[in-house]
Amino acid sequence: MYRLTAVTKRYGPADDTVEGLSDVTLSVPRGGQLVVQGPPGGGKSTLLRLLGGLDRPTEGTVELDGTDLAALDDGTLAAVRAEHIGFVPRRAHLLPALTARQNVEAALVPLGVRRGERRTRAARALEWAGLGARLRCVPAELTPAERQRVAVARAVVKRPKVLLADEPTGGLGRQDAAEVLALLEAARHADAVPEPGYVPTLVMVTHDSATARRAPRLAVLRRGRVELTEREGGDASS
Ligand SMILES: Nc1ncnc2c1ncn2[C@@H]1O[C@H](COP(=O)(O)OP(=O)(O)OP(=O)(O)O)[C@@H](O)[C@H]1O
Numbered sequence: 147m148y149r150l151t152a153v154t155k156r157y158g159p160a161d162d163t164v165e166g167l168s169d170v171t172l173s174v175p176r177g178g179q180l181v182v183q184g185p186p187g188g189g190k191s192t193l194l195r196l197l198g199g200l201d202r203p204t205e206g207t208v209e210l211d212g213t214d215l216a217a218l219d220d221g222t223l224a225a226v227r228a229e230h231i232g233f234v235p236r237r238a239h240l241l242p243a244l245t246a247r248q249n250v251e252a253a254l255v256p257l258g259v260r261r262g263e264r265r266t267r268a269a270r271a272l273e274w275a276g277l278g279a280r281l282r283c284v285p286a287e288l289t290p291a292e293r294q295r296v297a298v299a300r301a302v303v304k305r306p307k308v309l310l311a312d313e314p315t316g317g318l319g320r321q322d323a324a325e326v327l328a329l330l331e332a333a334r335h336a337d338a339v340p341e342p343g344y345v346p347t348l349v350m351v352t353h354d355s356a357t358a359r360r361a362p363r364l365a366v367l368r369r370g371r372v373e374l375t376e377r378e379g380g381d382a383s384s
Contacts, residue, residue, distance in 0.1 A: 148174040148197060148308070148347065153206035155192050155370075166192035167203070168370035174363065176211070176307070177345040179334060181358050184367035190351045193367065194312050197349055198231050199223045211307065228256040232301030232346070234311040234330070238293040240285040240300075246272055246292075247281040250300045257304060271299040275329060291322035298329050302346075309333060311350040327357050 153170045156163040167189045174180045182190050195201040196208050202216040209215070210230065215223060232253075240249045250268035259267070272281055275295040285293055294314060301309055311330055315323035327350075334348055350357070358364055364375045 147176045147209075147211055148172075148349070149207075149209040150196075151207050151209075153196065153203045153208060155189075155196060155201070156204045165370045167196070167367075167372075170206070170370075170372045172365060172372060172374055174347055174349065176347055177334065178363065179331075179348045179361055180350070180363045180365055181361035182349065182351045182365045182367065183353065183358055187369075188367040189370040189372075190367055191312060192370075193365075194310050194349065194351060197308070198233055198310050199227050225256075229304065230307040232304060232306035232309045234294075234297050234301050234309065234314045236313045236316040238285070238290075238297035240293055240296060242285050245282050245284055246277060246288065246296045246299075249285070249296055250303050253300045253304050267303050268299075271303040272296065274302075275299040276325075289322075291318055291326065294318065294322075294326050295329060298326065298333070302333050305344045306346055308347045308349065311348070311352070313351050313353070315352065315354070323354065327352065327354055331357070331360075 150170055150172050154168055155166040157166055158164050170193070182193060184190050196203055199215045207214045207216065210226070215226070218226065241252065244252065247265065247268045250271055251264040254264045254267065269281055272278060275298055277292060277295055277299070280288060280292060288296065298314070309330065314330065315326050318326065330348060330350060334345055352358070362377050366373045
């Protein structure tokens with residue numbers, strides 16, 4: 147469960163600050179879903195960076211399952227990120243010399259998973275992502291949409307508590323974008339994921355209006371301020 151309490155993030159020197167986020171309070175239950183929208187500069191990336199422990203708030207607390215991320219030292223925070231937070235960026239950023247399978251396996255190395263298990267889990271995650279026939283391809287041999295699906299598999303394979311996606315379909319055509327979004331949403335359904343019984347919390351920045359309409363929770367960020375809409379039935383009906 148994520149709980150943000152009175153979170154403000156300021157950038158820049160004291161005499162010339164920009165507020166990326168202003169007094170944001172919200173929570174997302176374990177296994178729940180939040181879609182984030184808003185105009186350019188509204189604070190979406192700032193929010194994701196704080197949720198992902200990539201940055202610390204100027205004021206307020208960002209708690210993941212009761213742990214205040216900002217109170218952790220850098221080493222502990224890095225370990226929490228490696229184990230519990232799966233991030234899908236705008237562009238896949240795969241390692242060009244490695245195959246799709248090796249790219250996915252790489253997410254398990256910091257967790258000390260042995261090689262045989264890494265290979266099995268990476269293959270399973272890629273099969274789940276519809277890339278069972280592409281395991282041995284290097285990124286240059288994959289389409290942009292396939293590379294983005296590898297990025298989703300790489301985030302999911304370690305069974306993180308949370309999946310964070312920052313405009314994961316940027317630059318993709320309509321059909322490809324819909325497939326990547328469907329994959330991310332599918333990751334929340336225990337029967338569809340490669341790891342039985344695993345349901346991550348999903349926070350996703352997307353401009354896709356159909357995804358926003360389906361989301362049990364929608365946060366619109368304008369000038370750092372949040373407007374939250376929760377749909378009746380919440381995550382149960384999603
Ligand atoms: N590292 C930084 N240094 C200074 N100001 C920053 C920094 N990062 C973000 N900002 C400012 O904080 C505000 C929110 O930016 P943020 O990138 O979070 O918005 P966004 O909604 O993700 O925008 P976009 O859709 O354009 O990516 C903006 O005014 C931005 O200029």
